[in-house]
Amino acid sequence: MPKVSLKLASDESAAKLAGKMHDIVIKEKETEAEKLAGSLGAPYINLFRFPITAEAISLIPEIEAQKKKVVCFLFTGSEIRLGAINPQKEEAKELLHVLEERHHSRGVIYLISENSFKEAVKFYSALPVIKPITKDVSITEQDLERLGSSINSLIEFKKQLANLDNVTDSVTLLVAAALKLEASDVHVESEEEGAVVRYRLDGILQEAGLISKELWSRIISRIKLLAGLKINIIDTPQDGRYTIVLKNAKVDVRVSTLPTVFGESVVMRILKSVSALSFEELGLQDTLLGALKKQIERPSGMVITTGPTGSGKTTTLYAILQQLNKPGVKIITLEDPVEYKMPGVNQSQIDASREYTFVKGLRSLLRQDPDIVMVGEIRDLETAETAIQAALTGHFMLSTIHTNNAAGAVPRFLSMGVKPFLLAPALNAVMGQRLVRRLCNVCKKEISLEEMSLKKARETLQKLPAEFLTKHQIILDNLKFYGPVGCEACNGLGYKGRIGIYELLEMNKEIEALILKNDVSGYAMEEVAIKNGMITMAQDGLLKALQGITSVEEVFRVVE
Template sequence: MPNDNPSIEDLLSKKTPKNIQDPLSSKQEDEDEQTQLQNKIGQIERQGNEKEVEQKAGELGLQYADFNKTLIDREALPLLSRQDMETLKAVVFLNQSGQLRVGVTEPSESAAKKLQELSQTQNAQGAMYLISEDSFQKALKTYDSLPKKPKLQKAVAISAEDLEKYKEEVSDPSLLPEKIKNIPLTDVMTIILAAGIQAEASDIHIEAEEAGIKLRFRLDGVLKDIAELDSKMWDQVISRVKLLSKLKLNITDKPQDGRISIELPEEELDIRVSTLPTSYGESVVMRILRSSAIGLEFSDLGLRGKIFNDLKREIERPNGMILTTGPTGSGKTTTLYAILKKLNKEGTKIITLEDPIEYKLKGVNQSQVDKSGNYDFAKGLRSILRQDPDIVMVGEIRDLETADVAINAALTGHLVLSTLHTNDASGAIPRFLSMGVKPFLLSPAVNAVIGQRLVRKICPKCKQETELDSQKITRVMEILKSIPVNSGFAPDMSNAMKFYKGAGCEQCREGYKGRIGIYEVFIMTPKIEKLILAGQVSENDIKQITQGEGMISMVQDGVLKALDGITSIDEVFRVTE
């Protein structure tokens, strides 16, 4: 007779008879089956939603993406902040090989503008895709899973908090030597940087000398001695600089270039670091590039009256060439950036070619030359012209090849901005001709040439009247008398002239605060074109014609600004002699 009771073997077997299965296990299986059913229902609903979105995309003339099938580019996602993603209901899901793709749950004008902006900044071909809410939420989860970057510390071991702390302690650079004696060696570079930032220095120089270390700041264009440091600090200081700027510690006999990036609460800093081997050790120069420096408007450059109106008219032309001239540190790049900022409007494509890129401009495609990679100004400019730009900025024209490409661009419907290293505006044309540029191409290509210098402005807090000695008075009178009558600037010589200086105060220390440009601008005219076509052109020939047509020189502009109390006569003579 068969035995219905399970045997020990049955109880121990892998397949337990269903009629005596553990109630808890049975309940778990039921829940699993229910979950699977719900997942299938959810999947069917999602597939239905995706089909609806795909159909809607076709009706709107958009492409469609499903992030359950399409891989999200994790490096592209952060191109939009999370706040922008939620506001626009948009995500950047691809940025590769010159292709940039943005998915939106609902097309909008705001999303379209953002796509255009990103396409320009990334130098890529943009495309908008329609995505479902499910895909959008998946992208948000992916974004949230990305490694978080420290907000106040970009590739640098100096924190914004430390800089802010030390900035308060070294509001006066003269306090720096005493402060350095009382801090750890590891903080020496932090306090030096803090002092430089607080003093609004453009460059920090750390120089090895026989007796010690010399620390100097370039303030408003003038190099000032700040402190003498103990030579025992040298190894620690130079090693710290190299670590921060990712330079090789073991290379001391060759120049090196690096950079430090710091994000402060009020602005971003990009610090370019350069080392150079010298007799007593490596010399270090740190150039501080501040994001706030690009806020200068065209109207704030210091151009006035006829000069301002003439140049404004020329930069608004759709083609031709605008050149700035002057030595290194005369403000040429600042002038070009201010012009670009004025011209940067919707519907205009601007591309720059720089060495290096000093400041990032929103809505402008910026490219950096790489000589080691055989990407120089001439090759870069040819590539840029294939990108359909309206306006092109070339950091500098140094040779015939670059000059020819730039002039050809100016003659074929592009506005070209660039710089030349000549002493004044009148020297630009002879410089081009000496390079080998053909006169019949040069004359129709150039719209305007700007010559410039930067002068320190008198501190408004301590400005006071001053008297000039007889020699300076005589020189000032000669300069004022030589101002062309048709310039629009001829001063009234019958009135008593007043001049000013800064006495020095807590805010400025030496009587100056900030800088402003002094300019000369000549516009291409038929007389100058005729002179160029003749082939033999000197600076004096250009000056005679331009002054006869009403151009004032840099020194004349400077003296007029001194009469207005903006700068001092000594400062004008310092930068123009």
């Protein structure tokens, strides 16, 4: 017995000794870490038994913390404290900057030992595991294929819709047809007899079918379920969205409901990710294309695109970015939302709910040492002034603004309160644009215009420089134009697809002098630009009409 007791006592002593030796080693390591912090001029902290809150530790995902050897051990809302094994590493400093901007807080990085880091990481295990919320309703790719495979025209959709009384299949059919016919929006509008379905094809709404009043009341409930809206609220507008996951892409569907006198109406906007287009695919040709390429090759300054909502401004900016996206160039974008994803480009999406606005985002990204910056839209004076300062300090700036034409951009900036002496040297060029429908290549035919339309087209083209008319062999007394017919390939519309028409206002001394006067109208600006060789949107459209790309009627409809 005594021998057994002696052995147990001996084991306990050995364990105690080992524990004490371990504590001594840990203390030595902490002392070394504290000395290192002193030599580096960094604050030091021992996180052993430090009460780290779930709110603090969760600011940095565990995978990122393990990779960068950085943890957040304190967060009060206004103050952030990080612990890093190497606080002088750039990735630790960058992480602190991101957290400061995101939470509008001030932060400090402390040096911690390996042991402190291990102690802090243990707090991740106490965090609750958040499972993704999944809806009990969805639209699958198989369902879309099953119902949409046979739809090649609005007529086929109308027949199929009339034969359906199943709510699930009816909702799926509405989306499947939109994807198959390449519609941008689905409108379902409540009327006295039922709900009218209309698709926006190439910018124009086309009536496609009718849903009975009884079926529509059930269909709208399912659409609300998909979009995460409240089913029982029918007298207040609601907005939501859902995502359809396809093999090679995701399709976002934005849903908006509106109460009307005959019941609720719904609009579903189809947002598909597409790759950026080339200048030629957009419709930029000849003289205008050469002038734009010259402007975007400049190392600094600002190029603005203008036009109403849905005129293709962002698509044009992405075509420019694609041209500029080369090794050795840093490009950052600030968008709402990110529409195209481009390899090699740092894309940031604004979030108003977190107070991450265009102006705050622009100030932050300018600290990222970019060469080229793209801001989705200039909406206010603060954003405009920040963008102009960036253009004046060596950055190449791209953005959009809402005006009717290129000449209207300068008065718009001045009306915001931008100082003329800053705007004049910052602005390189302004491009106005619209989208016109393309004539169907299968059924288009040469037509004779009405006298009034022909006269108007001739007068517009007559203002082009004489050398331009001669170079392109345009004979004003012998103009040939084409018009729509309608066939199966274009759903009987005569048009299929869209193309841009453009005008480019380039800065020169005369325009700069006009801006500095601070009392310039859009008309005066346009007059000077045309005198200096600018081809207007109407002229660009008519040149495309002469090539059989679009019709004269379509050009005047869009431009006027």
